[in-house]
Amino acid sequence: MDRDQGGVAIERVAAPPPAAPRRRRIDTGRFARLALLAPTLAITLVCFIVPLGLIALYSFGSVNQVDFNVYFGWTTGNYRAFTSSLYLNTLARSVILSVSTTLACAVIGFTFAYFISRQSPRAQRLLLVAVIVPFWTSFIVRTYSWVDLLQNLGPIDRFARALGMNGHIDILYTQWSIGIGILYSYLPLMILPIYVSLERIDPALFDAAEDLGATPWRQFRRVVLPMAVPGLIAGIIIVGVPALGEYVIPEILGGGKTLMAGNILADQFLQTGNYPFGSALAVSIMAVLMVLLFTLRRAQPAADPQ
Amino acid sequence: MNVRRHPFAASVSLLVLLFLWLPLIVVAVNSFNQQTIMAGWGGFTTHWYGLALHDQNVRTGLETTLYIAVASALLSLAIAVSGALWWRRASPKARAVYDGLIYARIILPEVVSATALFFLFLKIHFTLGLTAIVIGHTVWNSAYAAIIVQARMAGLDPALEEAAADLGATPWRTFRRVTFAALLPAIIAAGLLAFTFSFDDVVTSVFLQGASNTPLPVVILGMIRFRITPEINAIGLLVMLFTVTLMSIAVLIYATAGSLGRSGRRGNMLDIYRGR
Numbered sequence A: 001m002d003r004d005q006g007g008v009a010i011e012r013v014a015a016p017p018p019a020a021p022r023r024r025r026i027d028t029g030r031f032a033r034l035a036l037l038a039p040t041l042a043i044t045l046v047c048f049i050v051p052l053g054l055i056a057l058y059s060f061g062s063v064n065q066v067d068f069n070v071y072f073g074w075t076t077g078n079y080r081a082f083t084s085s086l087y088l089n090t091l092a093r094s095v096i097l098s099v100s101t102t103l104a105c106a107v108i109g110f111t112f113a114y115f116i117s118r119q120s121p122r123a124q125r126l127l128l129v130a131v132i133v134p135f136w137t138s139f140i141v142r143t144y145s146w147v148d149l150l151q152n153l154g155p156i157d158r159f160a161r162a163l164g165m166n167g168h169i170d171i172l173y174t175q176w177s178i179g180i181g182i183l184y185s186y187l188p189l190m191i192l193p194i195y196v197s198l199e200r201i202d203p204a205l206f207d208a209a210e211d212l213g214a215t216p217w218r219q220f221r222r223v224v225l226p227m228a229v230p231g232l233i234a235g236i237i238i239v240g241v242p243a244l245g246e247y248v249i250p251e252i253l254g255g256g257k258t259l260m261a262g263n264i265l266a267d268q269f270l271q272t273g274n275y276p277f278g279s280a281l282a283v284s285i286m287a288v289l290m291v292l293l294f295t296l297r298r299a300q301p302a303a304d305p306q
Numbered sequence B: 001m002n003v004r005r006h007p008f009a010a011s012v013s014l015l016v017l018l019f020l021w022l023p024l025i026v027v028a029v030n031s032f033n034q035q036t037i038m039a040g041w042g043g044f045t046t047h048w049y050g051l052a053l054h055d056q057n058v059r060t061g062l063e064t065t066l067y068i069a070v071a072s073a074l075l076s077l078a079i080a081v082s083g084a085l086w087w088r089r090a091s092p093k094a095r096a097v098y099d100g101l102i103y104a105r106i107i108l109p110e111v112v113s114a115t116a117l118f119f120l121f122l123k124i125h126f127t128l129g130l131t132a133i134v135i136g137h138t139v140w141n142s143a144y145a146a147i148i149v150q151a152r153m154a155g156l157d158p159a160l161e162e163a164a165a166d167l168g169a170t171p172w173r174t175f176r177r178v179t180f181a182a183l184l185p186a187i188i189a190a191g192l193l194a195f196t197f198s199f200d201d202v203v204t205s206v207f208l209q210g211a212s213n214t215p216l217p218v219v220i221l222g223m224i225r226f227r228i229t230p231e232i233n234a235i236g237l238l239v240m241l242f243t244v245t246l247m248s249i250a251v252l253i254y255a256t257a258g259s260l261g262r263s264g265r266r267g268n269m270l271d272i273y274r275g276r
Helices: A005-014 A020-058 A077-083 A085-117 A121-136 A139-150 A155-162 A175-199 A203-211 A216-244 A248-253 A261-272 A275-303 B007-030 B047-054 B056-089 B092-107 B110-123 B130-154 B158-166 B171-200 B203-208 B216-226 B231-256 B269-273
Strands: A061-063 A070-072
Touching (some): A020 A275, A020 B056, A020 B092, A020 B110, A020 B130, A077 A085, A085 A121, A085 A216, A085 A261, A085 B007, A121 A175, A121 B007, A121 B231, A139 B007, A139 B216, A139 B231, A175 A216, A175 A248, A175 B007, A216 B092, A261 A275, A261 B110, A261 B203, B047 B056, B047 B231, B110 B130, B110 B203, B130 B203, B171 B216, B203 B216, B216 B231
Antiparallel strands (some): A061 A070
């Protein structure tokens, strides 16, 4: 975004024109550059694009019930299997959970990021550290600690009862506990990009808006919100997409009963061995991702005041 | 703090901070808690630490994880640094493709990239195990490392290298004394970051471990599934302290590195979160 386009242009202009006697040197330079790219190419092509292509291919195959080999039949049966009631609930739950937690993350994250950005530089740094440090600690232990927190007779349950609630909270191992776990794990990923875009707001803009008679609400709507859009979009992508494929959080906080798409996908590969169906699931998650990216990227330049 | 002007944002923020820190406090407190069901305070003990440190699964898990994390961090650095050197001279179009693929490696749900890699290894009969895990971690780790190294590279003025060359330095010496030296803070920070991410990983390891020794986070996942004990809190607190220390060092190195020629902008770990 704040990439140094000017510098690039200067470099390109300053580069000597490819005069005939120097052609050989330029060729070795090209070779050297390709060699520099080779490690990146290897990991990206061989270990990322090829595997994804492979599962895209297999998602149209089928498993022979006798010898358990996979055959390509260009069938769409694996995609149609989503509509069976066995999976439909889980898939719907995944979408609802990831959308609602992403929205909750966006609202809470925005409020918090806005609060940070209005503090003195010292307080800003302190608050950022307070956000980032929990994020650096072991993901699995952090998630696990919600089992302690949310269990009946746990601290939150006791607190609720002390406030006068009857019975127990009963939210551990439900979609509520999964939602809380996702919100918890992904919130810093939403706060940071929004903060980065809010931090760039020139305070003079507020003074200008105030001088021109804008109410605080109008200042917020016309100055803060438009400036926050790039960060908000980045946050929604970084949170929403991985949340859709979340595997560990439902494993721990769903107690093996309440699952998400990521768990079904994992089971197809690790347990039942129905690779074509698992592949179809993976491809669908990728498709949702691409649609989301495409839509949000189109939304971005329109809102970006540049 | 500027609380009075934003009472609503301030109270939400207070709740957010509580929300973010509560689980860590619970882990820390329960790791010293005598009561086994952890529903209340049963007195102080260091018993769980003794159990954790003598658990053979935990010890081999830790060794395995350290090996994987070091290997993956080194591999990621090699990829990130060579990639950043390429990126510098690449055309804007090629850069866009390169950046897009970095981004894709980071945001694609890990369960998707891990299953795809698992399936590829199965098809080409590549034995699952430590090497497979290292490769799997490097897929996304190299992307994180690339962003950090690249951000520093973008601020490096080519005039510095031209000056070195004009003063008679050989290309290798120029690279070593100018380019590499300038990138070093980013390289160290990216290495520590990659190490920590790998050290913490569950999903990719679950898919690619095969019959090898189980890495520590997967050992912890197994403990959570089958027997909930306060021992996990003890291991958890130790692991947390370790990763927080490493990440703090990474940020300090990156943030205190001097500015470079052209941009004058100081390193900032938030570069990772800058929207593209």
